[in-house]
Amino acid sequence: xxxxxxxxxxxxxxxxxxxxxxxxxxxxxxxxxxxxxxxxxxxxxxxxxxxxxxxxxxxxxxxxxxxxxxxxxxxxxxxxxxxxxxxxxxxxxxxxxxxxxxxxxxxxxxxxxxxxxxxxxxxxxxxxxxxxxxxxxxxxxxxxxxxxxxxxxxxxxxxxxxxxxxxxxxxxxxxxxxxxxxxxxxxxxxxxxxxxxxxxxxxxxxxxxxxxxxxxxxxxxxxxxxxxxxxxxxxxxxxxxxxxxxxxxxxxxxxxxxxxxxxxxxx
Numbered sequence: 001x002x003x004x005x006x007x008x009x010x011x012x013x014x015x016x017x018x019x020x021x022x023x024x025x026x027x028x029x030x031x032x033x034x035x036x037x038x039x040x041x042x043x044x045x046x047x048x049x050x051x052x053x054x055x056x057x058x059x060x061x062x063x064x065x066x067x068x069x070x071x072x073x074x075x076x077x078x079x080x081x082x083x084x085x086x087x088x089x090x091x092x093x094x095x096x097x098x099x100x101x102x103x104x105x106x107x108x109x110x111x112x113x114x115x116x117x118x119x120x121x122x123x124x125x126x127x128x129x130x131x132x133x134x135x136x137x138x139x140x141x142x143x144x145x146x147x148x149x150x151x152x153x154x155x156x157x158x159x160x161x162x163x164x165x166x167x168x169x170x171x172x173x174x175x176x177x178x179x180x181x182x183x184x185x186x187x188x189x190x191x192x193x194x195x196x197x198x199x200x201x202x203x204x205x206x207x208x209x210x211x212x213x214x215x216x217x218x219x220x221x222x223x224x225x226x227x228x229x230x231x232x233x234x235x236x237x238x239x240x241x242x243x244x245x246x247x248x249x250x251x252x253x254x255x256x257x258x259x260x261x262x263x264x265x266x267x
Contacts, residue, residue, distance in 0.1 A: 004180075004215040004242035004249070059188040060228030061119065061161040063218060064110035065181040066093055068103065075180040075188070075217040076108055076146065078163040079232060081266045084156030087122075087146040088166070089216030090237030091129040094144050097137025102127045108148050110161045113187045119160050122148035128265045130257060140201035142237035142252045145265045164220055166262055167231035168254045172197045174221045177228075178207050178249065180214025180236055189214065195234070201253045202239050210236065211246040219251055 065072035066089060074093035079086050087108050095102045106124040109117040125148065130141040148157055174195045179188050191207035198204040205219065219234035234251030236242040243250045252258075 004210065004212055004236055058228065059111075059179050059190050060164075060220075061111035062158075062163050062229055063179045063188060064108055064119075064161075065112040065188075065213075066216060067107045067109060067121070068105065071183075072109070072112065072181055073183065073213060074215045075213065075236070077179070077216075077218040077220075077232060077235075078110060078158050078161050079145070079262070080158065080163040080165050083266070084158030084163070085147055085149065086262075086265060087124075087148055087157070088164075088218065088232060088235060089144050089146060090235050090242065091133040091142045091144040092137075092237060092241050093216045094124075094127040094146070095129045095134055097133050097135075099135055101134075102129070106146075108146065108157075110157060112181065115186050119157065120150050120153075122150045122157055125149055126265070128261055130261055139238045139241075140252050141257060142241070143235055143254070143258050143261070145262055147265065162227050162229050164218060164229050164232040166254075166259070167221065167233045168256065168259045170221065170231075170233045170254070172203065174219075174233060176205060176219045176221050176233070177223050177230070178205060178210065178217060178219055178236070180210050180217025182209070182211050183213035185213075188217075195219070197253075198239065198250060201255070202250055203234055203253050204239075204243075204248060204250050206248050208247045210243075210249050214249070215242045217249075 062078040066074040076087045076089035079088045107121045110119045124146045129144045132138040133141040189209045193205040193207045217236045218232045220230045223230035236249045238252040239250040
């Protein structure tokens with residue numbers, strides 16, 4: 001069992017940057033971030049909270065829970081597209097990464113809370129994952145785009161909930177809002193934190209309270225206070241399927257690979 005999700009039932013030179021008050025020292029040969037760098041980002045997040053410099057917003061209705069049958073097991077978010085029918089999540093939420101194919105019978109409930117799906121349940125009709133994930137479970141490619149529809153409505157999910165814009169190659173660090181649905185909760189957990197680099201194609205953030213079920217939850221920067229939406233630059237996943245601690249989460253780094261997959265879905 002991966003820590004932040006479970007399968008649904010039935011289915012050498014150093015570069016120093018100073019951004020947002022965090023000094024980030026990156027090994028440009030390996031791409032690794034030192035423990036001191038990660039600790040600096042974590043300390044900065046803590047100091048922000050302590051000083052009440054930032055206020056964690058309520059969850060955007062574009063973020064929701066991914067269901068397999070009657071239980072939610074992962075998280076996802078609507079991402080802007082011309083058709084308004086695309087949801088972003090982690091690849092391991094929809095595919096084992098062992099060549100056996102995608103899970104079936106999944107639904108998405110945007111804005112889910114207290115057992116209520118205020119915008120209804122949206123059936124996943126297509127799940128697109130990178131080839132490197134589908135064939136070998138590459139943790140650097142742990143993201144997926146879902147196409148969703150709802151019977152009986154001509155409206156798109158995006159027209160009802162709003163959406164994040166896909167962002168790529170945003171570098172490090174970034175102040176993000178992280179949202180996900182723990183398995184044992186019927187409301188999302190929301191946290192603000194500062195990302196740091198964790199390997200060439202991985203990023204991490206220290207945010208408490210993100211256990212099983214939060215995989216696929218979006219990492220959103222440049223958040224609009226009025227809508228709660230912004231630019232999504234990651235999802236909980238990647239290294240250790242998102243991390244083996246509820247207090248630290250990981251994501252594959254969003255670069256041209258995620259952009260290419262998105263364009264294959266949106267045309």
